[in-house]
Amino acid sequence: MSVTVRIPTPLRGLTGGQGEVKASAASVAELIEALEGQYTGLRARLCDDHGQLRRFINIYVNEEDIRFLQGAQTPLKAGDQVSIVPAIAGGAGKGGGVPASAGGAGAAGRLPAVARGPAGGVAAGFRPGH
Amino acid sequence: MGTIKGLKCRECGRPYPAKALHVCEFCFGPLEVAYDYEALRRLVSRRSVEAGPPSIWRYRPLLPIEGEAAVGRACGFTPLIRARNLARALGVRELYLKNDTVNHPTLSFKDRVVAVAVTRALEMGFQVVACASTGNLANSVAAHAAEAGIKSFVFIPADLEQGKVLGTSIYNPSVVAVEGNYDEVNRLCSEVADKYGWAFVNINIRPYYAEGSKTFGYEIAEQLGWRAPQHIVVPAAGGSLITKIWKGLQELRTLELIADVPTRMYVAQAEGCGPIVNSVKEGSETIRPVRPRTIAKSLAIGNPADGYYAYKVVKDSGGWGEHASDAEIVEAMKLLAATEGIYAETAGGVTLAAAMRLIAQGRIPRDESLVVCITGHGLKTQEAVVDALPAPLQIKPTLKSFDGALAAAGVLAAAR
Numbered sequence: 001m002s003v004t005v006r007i008p009t010p011l012r013g014l015t016g017g018q019g020e021v022k023a024s025a026a027s028v029a030e031l032i033e034a035l036e037g038q039y040t041g042l043r044a045r046l047c048d049d050h051g052q053l054r055r056f057i058n059i060y061v062n063e064e065d066i067r068f069l070q071g072a073q074t075p076l077k078a079g080d081q082v083s084i085v086p087a088i089a090g091g092a093g094k095g096g097g098v099p100a101s102a103g104g105a106g107a108a109g110r111l112p113a114v115a116r117g118p119a120g121g122v123a124a125g126f127r128p129g130h
Numbered sequence: 131m132g133t134i135k136g137l138k139c140r141e142c143g144r145p146y147p148a149k150a151l152h153v154c155e156f157c158f159g160p161l162e163v164a165y166d167y168e169a170l171r172r173l174v175s176r177r178s179v180e181a182g183p184p185s186i187w188r189y190r191p192l193l194p195i196e197g198e199a200a201v202g203r204a205c206g207f208t209p210l211i212r213a214r215n216l217a218r219a220l221g222v223r224e225l226y227l228k229n230d231t232v233n234h235p236t237l238s239f240k241d242r243v244v245a246v247a248v249t250r251a252l253e254m255g256f257q258v259v260a261c262a263s264t265g266n267l268a269n270s271v272a273a274h275a276a277e278a279g280i281k282s283f284v285f286i287p288a289d290l291e292q293g294k295v296l297g298t299s300i301y302n303p304s305v306v307a308v309e310g311n312y313d314e315v316n317r318l319c320s321e322v323a324d325k326y327g328w329a330f331v332n333i334n335i336r337p338y339y340a341e342g343s344k345t346f347g348y349e350i351a352e353q354l355g356w357r358a359p360q361h362i363v364v365p366a367a368g369g370s371l372i373t374k375i376w377k378g379l380q381e382l383r384t385l386e387l388i389a390d391v392p393t394r395m396y397v398a399q400a401e402g403c404g405p406i407v408n409s410v411k412e413g414s415e416t417i418r419p420v421r422p423r424t425i426a427k428s429l430a431i432g433n434p435a436d437g438y439y440a441y442k443v444v445k446d447s448g449g450w451g452e453h454a455s456d457a458e459i460v461e462a463m464k465l466l467a468a469t470e471g472i473y474a475e476t477a478g479g480v481t482l483a484a485a486m487r488l489i490a491q492g493r494i495p496r497d498e499s500l501v502v503c504i505t506g507h508g509l510k511t512q513e514a515v516v517d518a519l520p521a522p523l524q525i526k527p528t529l530k531s532f533d534g535a536l537a538a539a540g541v542l543a544a545a546r
Contacts, residue, residue, distance in 0.1 A: 010155065045156065048142070055141060055438060056158040067416050086158040088435070089320035090333065 001026055001076050005035065006083040014039045028059060029072040031082065046084070056087040132196045133173065137337055138164040140439070148194070150254055150329065152336045160435070161337045163194040167384060174385050176356055179348075183207075186242050186345040192381060193246050193345075194338045200252050201274045202245025204234040206345050210353035210501075215469040220489055224499045226359065227466075228350055231474055231507040236273050236297070238266035238475075238506035239371065243342035244331060248274045250338040251329035258328040260284065262319040264312050264367065264428045265294030266506050271331055272301035283328065285315050291427060293510045311422060313433050332368075340436075343371045347378030350501055351388050358388055359499040361449075363396040363485040365477045366406050367429040369440030371505070372397055376443045394449040396494070397440055398484030400424035401453040406434055407484075409441045410451035417441065425456045425514045426476040428506060450493050454483035460518045462486065463508060473508035481505070 002024050007015050015021055016039075023038065025031035036043035048054055059066045060083040066074045076082070137146040141159030152161050173191045182188025186206030187199050209229045217225035230239040244267070251259050260283040261271045268284040275282030282303040286295070287310060299305055308315045316333070323330040331339045351358050358379050364372040376395055382388045399407045402424030405417050417437035422430035434440065444451055454462065459479035466482055467473050474482070485502050488494045508515070523539055525531040 010158070048157075054157050054159070056154075056160070068418065086153070088153045088158060088160060089317060090153070090324050 001078045001080070003031065003076050003078070003080040003082050005031070006081070008084055008086055010086065011042065011045055011084065014042050014045070025076055027072070027076055028061065028066055028074045028082070031076060032072070058085045058087050059083070060085065133165050133169050133191050134194050134196065135164040135166050137161040150251075150256070150334050152334050163337050163341055165192070165194075170381075171385055174387070176387055179352065179387070186245065186342065186349075189345055189348050192341075192348070192378075194341045195246065195249050196253055197249075199245065200249040201277045202235070202241060202248070205241045205245045206233065207349060208233050210350060211470065211472070213470050213502075216466065219465065219469050220486060222489060222494075222496045222500060224497075226350075226354070226499070226501045227470065227472060228346065228501055228503050229472060230346070230503075230505050231472060231478070235277075236266070236269040237510065238270065239343070239346055239503075240266040240270040240506075241274075242345050243267075243339045244270040244274050246342035247329070247331035247335050247339035248278055251331070251335055252278060252280075254329070256327075256329035256335075257281065258283065258326075260319070260322070260328045260330045261332050262286075262312070262316040262330070263332075264430055265290050265298075265510065266428055267332060268298040268303075268305070269294065269301075269510075272298045272303035272305075275303060276301040283322075285319050285322075287312055287315055287427075287430075289427075291511050291513050293512055294427075297510060312431050313419075340370050340374055343374035344378030344381065346371065346503070347375035348382060350375070351379060351382055354499075356388050358382075358391045358393045359501045360392055361394050361396065361494050361498060361500045362503065363398050363481050363488065363494075363500070364503045365429055365481045365484075365505055366397045366399050366434065366440055367431045367477075369397075369406055369434040369436030369438075371503075373436055373439045373443050375503075376447065393447060394494075395443050395447040396449045396484070396488055397444050397451040398481045399451070399453055400426040400429055400459065400480050401455045402426070403430045403432060404451075404453045405432065406437050406440050406444075407451035407453050409437070410444050415441055424459075425511075426454075426459055426480050427511070428475060428477045429480060450488060452484035452487040452491075454480045454487070458483035458486075460514060463515060464518065466504075467508070472504060474504045475506040475508050475511040476514045477506055478504040478508070479514075 005021050007019055023034040025034045032043055046057055061074055062081055134148050136148050139154035139159045140162045142157040144156055179188050184207045211227045211229055213225045213227050233241045248259055258281045259275050261267045262285045268286050271284055272282050284298055284303050285306045288307040319330055323334045329335045366372055379391045383391050397406050403422035405420045409417050419433040422432045459476055462483035463479035481502055523535045525535045
């Protein structure tokens with residue numbers, strides 16, 4: 001099943017700079033293997049040493065968080081849109097210091113489209129702080 | 131560098147320098163401050179703490195700053211009240227209230243985290259501080275920025291209680307009222323933080339900010355005579371406070387300031403926004419976000435950033451969680467005020483109401499020590515009680531009028 005996968009900015013170094021790639025897989029688990037085959041090192045960023053999806057990475061299939069579908073076993077069909085979204089917005093890759101100019105410094109890059117959570121729920125793509 | 135070793139990812143453990151970083155570059159987990167506990171063992175003792183100022187800064191070596199407090203010097207060390215009247219009303223033997231309604235300067239526990247965050251932000255060279263807030267944080271950031279003489283931007287949901295808005299604007303920050311809920315405000319602020327290079331205390335400065343909440347737990351233990359209570363009930367919005375109270379108690383034990391931590395931690399949320407309590411009740415570590423609908427606006431975070439960690443603290447400590455309905459919240463606020471003379475905001479009502487459910491369920495035994503965390507003052511959420519309190523006796527300026535009103539009130543009181 002050929003699906004489109006949106007890659008977040010911090011992982012584009014592994015995909016040759018591409019923000020969107022195509023892969024063929026029947027499930028999310030298969031997709032991760034397929035992506036690893038094309039882009040070495042991607043699996044380790046998405047899954048921990050036990051093969052579990054990392055807690056602070058969200059994966060959406062057609063804007064539904066797979067945690068509320070069938071997790072890594074979530075089936076994929078041709079044309080599905082998969083989005084990989086870090087749970088905590090902002091931060092990764094930045095210098096961590098004070099920018100030289102007070103306004104406008106730091107290109108954030110295009111943020112992934114807001115993804116919708118389960119029916120009636122709040123968009124679960126970004127994990128806010130408090 | 132004081133006692134800070136650096137930052138560390140809470141998920142994969144990768145180390146980072148102690149800069150304005152909050153997300154792990156490898157696994158995208160949140161970063162936390164890492165301390166040199168060997169140095170802390172040499173620096174911190176009961177005596178050293180007791181010799182310190184009557185504020186959070188008596189615990190300064192345990193806080194993530196390099197130098198001295200830059201702002202908020204009178205913050206913390208709030209009263210721990212032995213609540214005998216309320217205990218009698220609830221049928222429990224040993225009840226305490228940790229009373230941050232009187233925290234300095236903005237009457238909520240947020241002053242603890244902001245005093246630390248603004249001090250650290252200044253150390254790191256930031257010139258503007260900011261936050262996304264459900265109200266208490268906005269008050270505190272604006273106040274501390276004023277004290278520091280620097281600019282602040284506070285982002286709030288546009289429907290916030292008037293007291294919280296006025297209680298922010300008075301300090302002359304820039305207030306941005308966002309037409310959306312808190313989760314949407316926070317999402318926007320991540321983008322603003324990236325673009326403008328401001329110190330968002332609960333976003334890019336979050337690892338330092340969060341540590342301030344440990345003082346809530348330190349003080350409870352110190353004020354109980356250097357012991358941890360058997361039960362603590364804590365309100366949760368983003369979930370950070372309960373995790374840091376737990377961390378604080380564990381640190382005191384590591385440093386041998388207290389003997390052990392037999393404490394069970396309980397998380398309290400509103401029925402209309404209770405995702406962490408839902409997880410506890412379902413035994414599921416995956417937090418399912420909700421759309422908040424509750425009068426407890428300070429706790430109205432549908433997608434709590436520290437939800438998983440709060441869940442874990444509850445599980446690890448053998449605690450539980452409970453909800454409170456809007457009606458229970460108001461009744462609890464009234465009960466607390468009428469029995470102990472403490473006027474808590476809606477979050478305080480949530481916490482007491484949840485504690486009452488847990489006591490009634492037998493989860494919190496009636497003869498064990500219990501601390502209920504009161505995190506903010508009721509003057510901030512007056513809307514919640516405006517229709518719930520009796521009107522004054524209205525009389526003419528005559529003794530006869532008063533006598534008559536008193537008699538009528540007496541009749542009514544007897545009939546209730």
